[in-house]
Amino acid sequence: MKTEVVTDQPMVALTFDDGPSSAYTPAILDLLNEHNSSATFFVLGTEAEQNPEILRRMVNEGHEIGNHSYSHLNFTLLNDAELAYQIDTPNVIIEEITGKAPVLLRVPYAFINDELREKIPFPIILWSVDTVDWQSRNADYIYNIVINNVKDGDIVLMHDIYGSTLEAVRRIVPELINRGYRLVTVSEMANNRGITLKQGNTYNNLHP
Numbered sequence: 458m459k460t461e462v463v464t465d466q467p468m469v470a471l472t473f474d475d476g477p478s479s480a481y482t483p484a485i486l487d488l489l490n491e492h493n494s495s496a497t498f499f500v501l502g503t504e505a506e507q508n509p510e511i512l513r514r515m516v517n518e519g520h521e522i523g524n525h526s527y528s529h530l531n532f533t534l535l536n537d538a539e540l541a542y543q544i545d546t547p548n549v550i551i552e553e554i555t556g557k558a559p560v561l562l563r564v565p566y567a568f569i570n571d572e573l574r575e576k577i578p579f580p581i582i583l584w585s586v587d588t589v590d591w592q593s594r595n596a597d598y599i600y601n602i603v604i605n606n607v608k609d610g611d612i613v614l615m616h617d618i619y620g621s622t623l624e625a626v627r628r629i630v631p632e633l634i635n636r637g638y639r640l641v642t643v644s645e646m647a648n649n650r651g652i653t654l655k656q657g658n659t660y661n662n663l664h665p
């Protein structure tokens with residue numbers, strides 16, 4: 458059960474890329490549920506196909522699913538047909554599974570240029586706090602980066618495919634709530650801020 462978002466409450470959007478993973482994503486969903494919190498999952502088409510139940514859980518439990526491409530290629534190296542495949546396929550897969558097509562996209566590796574911005578038919582969501590969890594694989598390090606840097610309107614990048622990230626998230630979620638933050642999806646934060654996310658625009662944060 459989610460309560461209404463209070464407009465003047467500081468908020469943070471936790472985002473998780475490259476999943477879902479059967480090993481870690483369900484535990485992250487359990488944790489978010491326990492804390493009445495939401496997050497955004499930028500999933501890969503390849504992983505979505507293999508984990509339909511997890512995708513349905515995400516939507517049923519109030520989270521947002523974003524498109525993170527079909528198979529995590531560098532968009533700047535693709536021709537138009539390849540680019541369309543990478544963007545369109547995950548949206549079709551996710552809509553077939555959940556009944557709801559993603560409206561946000563995160564480009565793999567954050568590799569983006571002006572030509573791509575014109576071709577990508579979605580708002581492009583990047584991040585303002587990079588936990589570098591894929592590199593450190595260290596829960597203390599991930600926790601400290603978030604807690605020492607986070608502020609109202611931040612978008613935090615993590616990956617729901619590592620045990621160290623799950624371990625960090627178990628501490629990050631209650632601590633952010635202790636500090637007065639509400640944990641919301643990217644679209645909830647934009648709505649709350651009165652920001653219309655526009656196609657081809659890049660967003661690193663939704664600071665007030």
Ligand code: ZN
Pocket residue numbers: 474475525529565566
């Ligand atoms: Zn990624």
